[in-house]
Amino acid sequence: MSGEIEAAGALATAGAVGAALEGREGGPRGGGSCPNCEAPIAGRFCSNCGQHAHPNRKLSGVIGEFMYGLWNFDTKAWRTVPMLIVRPGTLTRNYVYGKRARYLAPLTMFLFAIFLMFFAFSTIQAPTNIRDSSVHITQRDLDEARAGLAEAQTELANARAHPDPDEPAGLEVTLAENAVRLAQQEVDRSERQLAQAQAREARRAQARANTPVQVTVDPSLSTPATTAEAPATTTEGAAPTADAPPAAADDTGDDVETWQDGMREVAENDNFVVFGNANSELNERVRRKFANPDLALYQVQDAASKFSFLLAPLSLPFIALLFLWKRGVTLYDHMAYALYALAFAAILFSAVVLLGEIPWISWASAWLLLALPVHMYFHLKGAYALGWWSAVWRTFFMLNFAFIVASTFTVLVIVLGLAG
Template structure:
């Protein structure tokens, strides 16, 4: 139940974030005031030509529901015009957007945000998450307690140092209070550890000595609570999913660097629409598998169709022959393994240092 609520929340978040970056186009309202209520400019049409605010505003409880429905369903209106092209003629969609045909379609960043949040919402609904029952020879049930105790002990030492350095009674009183809190925390953790380990606070971990304290600390965190670190890795994967865009850009540029007519902006639009399609595609795969319609054919389709889609998008967006598009798609598929590896390494580094 809670997973379903969380999935619905993430899906709604994706819709509203997508709408937040989606420019209003062809969505005017009638019945505008004579002057813009935001900047005072005389209105010509349904929106202020000076600041862009709608001329018709609401101030009622009913308006809150109206704004929600208006935001989501107007986004969906353009979504359903964009989706068929994204699925079947992705290269044409890329070229048309780059060429300036913007009002008709959902912008790349809007559909990217929506698709990423929707994908992780569906993954949550389907129960695809990091394992929570990891165990190994270096992990004990009291590992988390010991880790928290070490942090509390550091707080004790810091407070004692601050008390010695304090110049006024008020400062000493403040740090004595912090010292008392940290000592109380340690006492509580020791009591909890005794109930788990029969009076011993025993955590067997292999100390890392790389010469880089930050890395050593990160390795220790992974050793003591790998399930927590995997959960953090999963959470960070969609929060930092936008990193896939700059990571992919140099690799795509390499495939066309001698074609001066294609700019970095063009490659970026290509990448964002491609990632958005892949996210939506794996939503479909996950739902089909969850309702029991999966099988060998589903796994085959999950591997083959993304390659065919990338090939088709390359062929249409860059006006390539099929042979040239297939060769570039094969090279890009190889690059994707590098991109995903770099992405995972960045997330692991963030988790270890964060």
């Protein structure tokens, strides 16, 4: 079922992109009849269907049509983007009330901004070093589990030696035995986790031990002798081994692990449950994805790009809720507002990410996020012709609704990416 949903998402996105990027074909002025609808033509385009009089059939025209549709947009993009950033309310209101020839359609602007955002996100480097404290945490859990088991065993011994006369015969002993059994299961689970952590630690210690050795020549011997504690770097006369792996430790000597290692450790946990019970097919499918973190991340990103169009319909009910009593406002107006607002948010996030990659201005990139509520206020005020107080309280609720929509969409794409 998830495959059909994924295919539907890809088809919807591809159709929207195709419609958004479709541009006019070049060619000279025409005459005679239109090749599409056969209506008389007196200029470069058919007055009946709008098609060019002479469609381009050259191979180079394919690239030209694509670049024209992507970058030219009849110069609409260069008018729409500045308006979206500086005067979003005027842009939305003009488009809703019929002044559309100068601007990109809301869906086109949304798709352009979404693709720009995913391109920007693709430049982010995932964190590589994460402190590994699993050994210590697991050891503490094991100590607590053993203490609980000892306490339960003491209670069982007391119940057997001094049964309570007011309780039914055997009830106190049965309850104590159940407590001992549960405590023993907890101890067994903690011991398995500790064994796994110690095995990982042993592999890292082995990797650190397999460092290049220092070879020194003893004049009294005919063969060179190797020192037992050899430093990682060689001095004059040293011959390091060719296949020695580097040490798996950072500058402080603490162990480190990648985020992929962390996900694999989660997948190896016996208590791994995401959907349903631990033995369900869906849960096992997610476990296999966690065992291959790079593939899991790719599939989540792929699902996010394919289903990004759902952001607008998810936002629509919340926007309509804020204007239930306002006359003359339709769902079309809300959808145009939502698409333009989401397009600005995507452009803003793209700018934050790309500027964050520049060292000398990365500290200022996060401050750009403050533009989101300011932009939302002026967008609402201009698009719906609101007073300042009406725009202020609607902005407050809209920010909360945006958080709900973003959280819902994030959960949705994670589920579709991992369970697909």
